[in-house]
Amino acid sequence: MYPQLGLYIDGKWLRAEGRASEPVINPATEQPIADLWHATDEDLGAALEAAKRAFPLWRKVSPYERAKLLRKAADLLRERRDDIALTLTLEQGKILAESRGEVDAAADIIEWAADEGRRTYGRLIAGRTSDIRQMVIPEPVGPAAAFTPWNFPATTPARKIATALAAGCPIIIKAAEETPGTCIEIVKAFDEAGVPPGVLSLVFGKPAHVSETLIANPIIRKISFTGSVPVGKHLTRLAADGMKRVTMELGGHSPAIVFPDVDPAQAAKTLVGGKYRNAGQVCIAPSRFYVHSKIEDAFVSAFVSEARKLKLGDGVESSSTMGPMANPRRLEAMDGFMADSALGGETLLGGARTGNRGYFFEPTVIRNASESARLMREEPFGPIAPIAAFDDFDEVIAKANALPYGLAAYVFTSSTKTALAVSDEIESGMVAVNSLSMTLTETPMGGVKDSGQGYEGGVEGVEGYLNRKFVSLM
Numbered sequence: 001m002y003p004q005l006g007l008y009i010d011g012k013w014l015r016a017e018g019r020a021s022e023p024v025i026n027p028a029t030e031q032p033i034a035d036l037w038h039a040t041d042e043d044l045g046a047a048l049e050a051a052k053r054a055f056p057l058w059r060k061v062s063p064y065e066r067a068k069l070l071r072k073a074a075d076l077l078r079e080r081r082d083d084i085a086l087t088l089t090l091e092q093g094k095i096l097a098e099s100r101g102e103v104d105a106a107a108d109i110i111e112w113a114a115d116e117g118r119r120t121y122g123r124l125i126a127g128r129t130s131d132i133r134q135m136v137i138p139e140p141v142g143p144a145a146a147f148t149p150w151n152f153p154a155t156t157p158a159r160k161i162a163t164a165l166a167a168g169c170p171i172i173i174k175a176a177e178e179t180p181g182t183c184i185e186i187v188k189a190f191d192e193a194g195v196p197p198g199v200l201s202l203v204f205g206k207p208a209h210v211s212e213t214l215i216a217n218p219i220i221r222k223i224s225f226t227g228s229v230p231v232g233k234h235l236t237r238l239a240a241d242g243m244k245r246v247t248m249e250l251g252g253h254s255p256a257i258v259f260p261d262v263d264p265a266q267a268a269k270t271l272v273g274g275k276y277r278n279a280g281q282v283c284i285a286p287s288r289f290y291v292h293s294k295i296e297d298a299f300v301s302a303f304v305s306e307a308r309k310l311k312l313g314d315g316v317e318s319s320s321t322m323g324p325m326a327n328p329r330r331l332e333a334m335d336g337f338m339a340d341s342a343l344g345g346e347t348l349l350g351g352a353r354t355g356n357r358g359y360f361f362e363p364t365v366i367r368n369a370s371e372s373a374r375l376m377r378e379e380p381f382g383p384i385a386p387i388a389a390f391d392d393f394d395e396v397i398a399k400a401n402a403l404p405y406g407l408a409a410y411v412f413t414s415s416t417k418t419a420l421a422v423s424d425e426i427e428s429g430m431v432a433v434n435s436l437s438m439t440l441t442e443t444p445m446g447g448v449k450d451s452g453q454g455y456e457g458g459v460e461g462v463e464g465y466l467n468r469k470f471v472s473l474m
């Protein structure tokens with residue numbers, strides 16, 4: 001059921017052959033499910049040389065032909081959706097319904113990139129004399145190196161691969177070692193759709209070594225990373241040495257602000273859905289809840305009652321509505337938030353690990369945690385929800401903007417004036433009002449402040465893989 005793992009370099013699948021390996025662990029059972037081989041330095045060199053050879057050929061394939069190939073890969077993913085979803089759940093932990101949704105979303109992302117690649121237009125600028133034509137021509141930036149995390153093993157690689165390919169750039173991707181099977185299935189779909197050798201390579205290894213090797217190499221012209229802020233800053237520094245373009249999708253600690261003119265029970269129900277999806281391991285998850293004091297009691301009681309309904313269990317069981325955390329590091333992080341001496345407040349639900357195997361942590365609700373608690377300042381990336389009251393617009397905006405993050409923000413209000421005032425004032429790359437709707441394939445995803453650089457998705461996504469060459473013709 002779980003796919004055979006390997007490296008994909010220059011159009012060939014490579015297996016063990018003396019390479020170092022590490023086990024892939026099922027987070028619901030703590031049992032190993034496969035061995036993953038690491039790329040050697042020779043493998044990385046081969047992937048780089050293959051990308052170099054492929055670039056001049058791939059950039060000349062017309063966007064129309066590239067789009068056909070990408071759409072075929074998307075169709076193959078849709079055909080295999082249930083099998084890939086099972087792989088995803090086995091290695092990452094999220095419930096099957098979420099995994100199926102993620103594979104569908106990955107196919108949509110690839111299809112969007114296919115079409116958007118066909119719309120990479122240039123422009124003409126009027127000359128100062130009638131005999132001059134001035135043109136701005138889009139060109140692919142060159143071979144890209146991409147690094148993807150374990151929380152969305154289908155959509156994150158799909159977005160980076162499809163956007164690079166649509167723009168005419170070869171790409172070498174290092175997917176997360178903890179969740180390799182899903183990315184292998186995605187790469188298989190591109191391979192079977194007919195992507196030429198060297199245009200796409202997939203490697204695994206020690207993350208720091210692979211990223212340092214690829215980023216330092218002059219063949220690579222573009223870096224795309226999704227993950228934590230410290231690693232993102234480190235990779236951006238490495239990229240700066242070669243003046244390489246970066247797209248950085250980093251962490252967040254997203255405020256959800258609930259005003260007194262909405263139904264608190266409805267807002268709580270919606271926000272519980274967002275907070276505990278993938279056991280809270282979602283960069284855009286609402287993660288700090290500021291509720292107007294007039295409705296705080298009603299909101300808290302509805303939030304706790306909705307969170308209490310979650311059924312924690314192995315993601316492959318149809319009865320489970322929340323799976324385990326993806327790795328033991330997240331469990332330790334949750335323990336750390338709970339043990340913080342500055343935490344304060346009242347734990348209304350959960351607060352601890354549960355079960356005697358698997359990385360399970362209870363859905364947790366904490367009321368009135370101290371503003372200086374780590375939980376209120378660091379990205380929780382887990383199922384702990386802090387709820388605090390506010391009275392005043394300026395006060396809540398100041399709290400929302402107080403952290404170095406600026407990825408996503410949520411507002412619940414029936415007033416258009418309030419909604420617009422919040423979206424104007426808030427320091428965030430994305431704002432959703434009265435819903436959790438964001439990061440669709442057709443909308444840009446990106447953060448401000450420490451949350452990142454550049455965008456994925458939307459028309460902005462492809463732009464990250466293009467140079468704009470100015471040509472003046474007399």
Ligand code: NAD
Pocket residue numbers: 147148149150151176177207208209211212226227228229231234235249250251252282283329379380381
């Ligand atoms: P981490 O910071 O060590 O790793 C995050 C991701 O970056 C992993 O996929 C890892 O393989 C990769 N990585 C780490 N060092 C790297 C390097 N030098 N070069 C290239 N890739 C590297 O931590 P973690 O324990 O895996 O995750 C913890 C934190 O990461 C979370 O608290 C969260 O803040 C953040 N995170 C964010 C996202 C996101 O979608 N933005 C996804 C996963 C993790």
